[in-house]
Structures are given as structure tokens and as C-alpha cells.
Amino acid sequence: MLSSKQIPGVASHPECDTYAWFSQRAWVEIDLAALSYNVRQVAGYLSPCTKLMAVVKADAYGHGAVTVAQTALQSGASWLGVATVPEGIQLREAGIKAPILILGATHTPEQIQAIAQWQMQPTLCSPKQALIFADTLAAIKCDSPVPVHIKLDTGMSRLGTNWQQAGEFVQLVKRLPHLALASIYSHLATADSPDPAIMKAQHRRFQEAIAHIKGLGIELPCLHLANSAATLADSSLHYDIVRVGLAVYGLYPSTHLQNTIKLQPVLQLKARVTQVKTIAAGTGVSYGHRFIAPRELRLAVVGIGYADGVPRHLSNKMQVLIRGQRVPQIGTITMDQLMVDVTAIPDLQEGEIVTLLGEQGKEQITADDWAKELNTISWEILCGFKHRLPRVAVM
Secondary structure, three states: OOOOOOOOOOOOOOOOOOOOOOOOOEEEEEEHHHHHHHHHHHHHHOOOOOEEEEEOHHHHHHOOHHHHHHHHHHHOOOEEEEOOHHHHHHHHHOOOOOOEEEEEEOOOHHHHHHHHHOOOEEEEOOHHHHHHHHHHHHHOOOOOOEEEEEEEEOOOOOOOEEHHHHHHHHHHHHHOOOEEEEEEEEOOOOOOOOOOHHHHHHHHHHHHHHHHHHHOOOOOOEEEOOOHHHHHHOHHHOOOEEEEOHHHHOOOOOHHHOOOOOOOOOEEEEEEEEEEEEEOOOOEEOHHHOEEOOOOEEEEEEOOOHHHOOOHHHOOOOEEEEOOEEEEEEOOOOOOOEEEEOOOOOOOOOOOEEEEEEEEOOEEEOHHHHHHHHOOOHHHHHHOOOOOOOEEEEO
């Protein structure tokens, strides 16, 4: 069913000709029913008493943070994860009251004041950062303690204090005024690998750190460790919260995890045919003539390009769906347009819909397909779609 409920900045659904912008050249379609389904699937897979944090950083992986957050919370998530202070403020300004964890590092007085004002929860990565927080909160006369989450580096070698210094770090935070210890967590570097050795080593380090903290007589706060891959791979990693991003959006972190739960891709990428023409054998197509027509063929120009997030490196390597058929993209993908060979659809007309990612009929093209061709990951594909593409919510 089509819905006129839109992600901010979008007025209506482009396939519904009762709306003014029926002629929209390209858009990203967000299936809220699929999103809700995925959240329920993940929540049902969790250990009892484990809460679900929907990771909605990077504009919910390009899906639209506010609408995704609202839908995820309605469907079983109880926490939200963002990367930056402005991402959290955007959710608060939309009226979202759920706990928001800022996964990135924050240091400046402006960031700290905003965290307190908007009732967000920061990640503390070092004793120095903890001291800065305490001093700044004292200077602004913060009325109530700010819940903080201590991050330990157990092998990711990114943010966090070395796990062997966990006890000292926690003791410092417990002593500092204006801070309330909300959780201790870490992040796994290889949870999507079929070989669990490194993941298990990180888990052991996390367990040792927690045991040391407990041995100091400190009551343990909330604990969390698992991302999407770890959530699907091993229930012993669930702890009190799991931080799930990619699986919420209907994609698997690795092929070996595809049999755990059923997920539905949430995002579809669509555009319209803007011109159809016939070209003769031997005719070059697009910049550099990297495609030469081997025969007379029908060519369709599609109103989307690399400025919208379609990788130029997919030139002559991708297919699109038109009327449920796969047709090849030809020639170099340009900034605003690309070309496809529609010889197999001789009566194709301008204005018809092209699906670049998603389903038509029995055919499906996914972000994983693009990622495999480009030797990258589906996360990068999803986050690459630019905001001149409207995000349109459908039910």
C-alpha cells in the first residue's frame, strides 16, 4: 500500500499521480513495513531481558533518521544510537524521547552543553575526556548527573581506553561529580567473519575487564558488546543491549549469517526514463565511448547518476530492472544520468520507472550486489545516496 507519510522534506509518493511532483526524476523509497518487520525479527531473536538499540547514525544509513527512529521504537527498539551531537538533536527536535547514545567522541564545551541540554548520553573514551566532561558540566552548573557510557578498546584499536585499564577508568568516573555511569561497552572488529577466533578473544578481554571492575566492589552497570553481526552470530554476546544497524535495514553483515533470521531490505532506489532512442551499430555511448554498440539497439536515458550516489565504477557492470526485466547499463555513468540497453523492451516510454536497487516482479537487485561488484561493503552503498534524492516512505 502506498502512503503519503513522508520522510522530512518529501511531500508525497512519486508513483501516485494525484500529487504535484509525479514527474520526480529519481528517489529513494523506504519501506516502513519492512523496517518494522526487521526490528521485530531482531527483537524476537534476542536473549530475554536484552534490549535493542537501533543504530540510526549517518541519517539511518541513508534511510532517513527521524522516520526510521520513530518506526523502530514503535516496533520494539528501546534505544537509539547516533554518531554525533547534531544527529541526536535532530531526533530530539522531532519529539523523540527514547534514550540516545552518542557513539562518537565528544570533547568541546559546546558539545557537552548540548548533550546535557538535550538529555543525550555520551561515550567516554578516555580519562582525559571524563575530566573535561566533569569540569564543563560544573562550569555550566548542570542540575543533574549526565549518564555516560565507558568504552573499552578490546581489539578494535579505534575509540576507547585499553581494556586492561578498565578498573581505573571506572573508578575515576565514579568519583567525578556530574557524571553517572550508565554502561560499559566495547566494539567487535571481526564479528562478521566466519572465523570467530578474534571475536572470542575480544569477548574474553571484555569479560576479564568486567570481572576486574566487579572485583573492585563496583556494582556493574548496563553492559553491551554486540553489533548486528555479533547479535546474529552468538547469543552469549547479547548482554543487556545489542546495537543493531545493518540488520534493521534488512541486510546481513555476512553471507554465513543469512540463515539466522529472515530480513527484508528496506531501501529501494528508483528513477525515471527521460529519453528513449535508437542508435546504430558502432555508435559510442557516453563519456570516453567506453561502450560501443555491437548492433543497432534501443537506448534509454535514466535520470540518475553519480551525483546521486550511483558509483561511477559500476559503469558497464550493473543491471537495472524495468517492467520486471533485467537490462544492462551501458556506457560511463555520468553526474546526473546513465544509459541502459532496452532493446528487449521495444515499446518502452519516457517516464517509466527504473529500479536500480529493489524488486520488480520476480527479480531483485540489492546493495550487496553492488558491493560485491565494487569490492566494498553494503554499508557504504546505503550511506552513499545523496540528499537531492527525496526519501519517500511507503507502507
